[in-house]
Amino acid sequence: MEKLFEDIGILDNAGQENCETFQVSKEQNTGKSRKLYIESYGCQMNFSDSEIVASILQKEGFDTTSDINTADVVFLNTCSIREKAEQTVRNRLSHINGLKKHKPELMVGVLGCMAERLKAKLLEEEKIVDLVAGPDAYRDLPKLILQVDEGEKAVNTFLSREETYADISPVRLNSNGVTAFISIMRGCDNMCTFCVVPFTRGRERSRDPLSIVAEARDLFEKGYREVTLLGQNVDSYKWSEQENNKAWIEKKGVQDVVTFAGLLEKVAQVSPELRIRFSTSHPKDITDDVLHVMARYENICKYIHLPVQSGNSRILGLMNRGYSREWYLGKVQRIREILGEDCGLSSDMIAGFCSETEEEHQETLSLMDAVQFDFAYMFFYSERPGTLAEKKFKDDVSAEAKNRRLSEIIDKQRDHSLQRNRRDVGKTFRVLIEGYSRRSDQFLQGRNTANKVIVFPKENFTRGQYVNVYVEDCTGGTLVGKAV
Structure with a gap:
C-alpha cells in the first residue's frame, strides 16, 4: 500500500492518555520549484486544514514532500488542547533547529491553534520560527512567505467571522484514497x-x-x-x-x-x-x-x-x-x-x-x-x-x-x-476496505458502521471495495474475521 501518512501513537480504543496523533504530508512531484513539508498534530480539523494549506500553496509553485530534508518550507500545524501537545511541538522545533543550522535558508512556520494562542510571542520564544499563521489566515500564506523571503518575520493570527475556505478544493495529503x-x-x-x-x-x-x-x-x-x-x-x-x-x-x-x-x-x-x-x-x-x-x-x-x-x-x-x-x-x-x-x-x-x-x-x-x-x-x-x-x-x-x-x-x-x-463475535458486517492491516500485509482492514476496525485475510480483495465480514474473534480494540 502507498504510505500516505505516518501515525505516531494514535489513541487506541483504550485511549492511552499520553499519546499524540501526528501526520506527515505525502510526496507530490509535479515539477514545481519549491518543496513544502507539513506535520499536522491533534484533531481531524487540523489534518483537514493542512490539506487546505497544501492546496493554496500548490497554486503558488509548491509541491509537497514527505522528506523534511528535501523541504524548502516546513510547517507545523499545531494543537493547543493540552500542555503536552504544545510541548511536543516545541520539542520538534528543537530538532528542526539542527536541520536549519545546515540549511540556513530553510523556512519554518507554525500554523494552527498554538500559533493563534501565542501569536507573535512564538517568534521570540522559538528563534528559528519565521512565520506564524492562525487557522483563519491560510489564504494569506503566499504573502507571508514572500515577507520571509525578503528577510522579515511574518505573522497573521486574525480570526474571521466569515472564513470557511468553501471555495478551496483540498489536496488530499493524508488520505488512503478511500x-x-x-x-x-x-x-x-x-x-x-x-x-x-x-x-x-x-x-x-x-x-x-x-x-x-x-x-x-x-x-x-x-x-x-x-x-x-x-x-x-x-x-x-x-x-x-x-x-x-x-x-x-x-x-x-x-x-x-x-x-x-x-x-x-x-x-x-x-x-x-x-x-x-x-x-x-x-x-x-x-x-x-x-x-x-x-x-x-x-x-x-x-x-x-x-x-x-x-x-x-x-x-x-x-x-x-x-x-x-x-x-x-x-x-x-x-x-x-x-x-x-x-x-x-x-x-x-x-x-x-x-x-x-x-x-x-x-x-x-x-x-x-x-x-x-x-x-x-x-x-x-x-x-x-x-x-x-x-x-x-x-x-x-x-x-x-x-x-x-x-x-x-x-x-x-x-x-x-x-x-x-x-457482542459482535458471530455477526456479519459490511466493511469498507481501507488498506492493509498494520501488522501484516496478508490481512486487510476496514471499519463497520459502528466505527470498529475489522481485520480479515486479504484473499483477492482490494482497497475501496465493500465486503461482508463474519467476526470470529476480537480484542479490546479490533474485531477479527473472514470475508463471506
Whole structure:
C-alpha cells in the first residue's frame, strides 16, 4: 500500500492518555520549484486544514514532500488542547533547529491553534520560527512567505467571522484514497470552561450546503467511498437566509434554513455507495431529527462520538457543558431507542477537573458502567492559559490523584471495549476496505458502521471495495474475521 501518512501513537480504543496523533504530508512531484513539508498534530480539523494549506500553496509553485530534508518550507500545524501537545511541538522545533543550522535558508512556520494562542510571542520564544499563521489566515500564506523571503518575520493570527475556505478544493495529503474529510463549519460558540478552542478558532460559521454536497459528489466520482463531515460541533451547523446571502439562496433554490439533519440527508443522497460519518457532536445539541435521518439512510454510519467529560452534574456545571448527568443518560437512551443497541458510541473524559472530589470521580465511573462506550479518549485535566477555568477556578486536584483517577477510567474503558466487541463475535458486517492491516500485509482492514476496525485475510480483495465480514474473534480494540 502507498504510505500516505505516518501515525505516531494514535489513541487506541483504550485511549492511552499520553499519546499524540501526528501526520506527515505525502510526496507530490509535479515539477514545481519549491518543496513544502507539513506535520499536522491533534484533531481531524487540523489534518483537514493542512490539506487546505497544501492546496493554496500548490497554486503558488509548491509541491509537497514527505522528506523534511528535501523541504524548502516546513510547517507545523499545531494543537493547543493540552500542555503536552504544545510541548511536543516545541520539542520538534528543537530538532528542526539542527536541520536549519545546515540549511540556513530553510523556512519554518507554525500554523494552527498554538500559533493563534501565542501569536507573535512564538517568534521570540522559538528563534528559528519565521512565520506564524492562525487557522483563519491560510489564504494569506503566499504573502507571508514572500515577507520571509525578503528577510522579515511574518505573522497573521486574525480570526474571521466569515472564513470557511468553501471555495478551496483540498489536496488530499493524508488520505488512503478511500476516505476523506469534508469541513462543514469552523469555530465554536460553546465556551466550555476547560477549552481553548473558542479562543484559537473563533466563533461558529457554517459553510454553504451546496459546496459541501458538491465536494462529496466530486470525491465519490474520484473513487472515494467514505466522507467524514467535520466541525467543532457539527450539530450547530446552520445555513440560513438571515445569516447568509439571500440572493444566493433564492438563485440556488435552497430552503431558508438548512440544519445539520438537512445537510446530512443531502450528503447521504449523493450515492448509497458513499458512506457518511461525522464528528464531533455536542450532547446538548444533537437532535432527534439527526437521529431519524441516520436511521433512515443505511449509508449514514451508526456511530456517534458524544463527549461527556464527567459523570457528575456539579462538575458538568463548572465545565459549562449545558447538561446534567441525568440529561446525558437520557440522550444515550434516545440514541439506543432510535438507532439500536449496536450503534457505536464513544466519548471524551477528563479526570481531576477543578475541585473534583473522589465521590464525583466515582460518578464518572458509574456513568461509564451505565453507558458502556465502545471506546473513549481519556485525559487528566490540563489547565490551559486564557480559558475560563484558568480565570475562575483553582486547579486543586493533585497530580497523583489525577493520574490514579485516569488509570481507573482507562481500566474500566478497556473492560467495556472488550465487552462491547465480544457482542459482535458471530455477526456479519459490511466493511469498507481501507488498506492493509498494520501488522501484516496478508490481512486487510476496514471499519463497520459502528466505527470498529475489522481485520480479515486479504484473499483477492482490494482497497475501496465493500465486503461482508463474519467476526470470529476480537480484542479490546479490533474485531477479527473472514470475508463471506
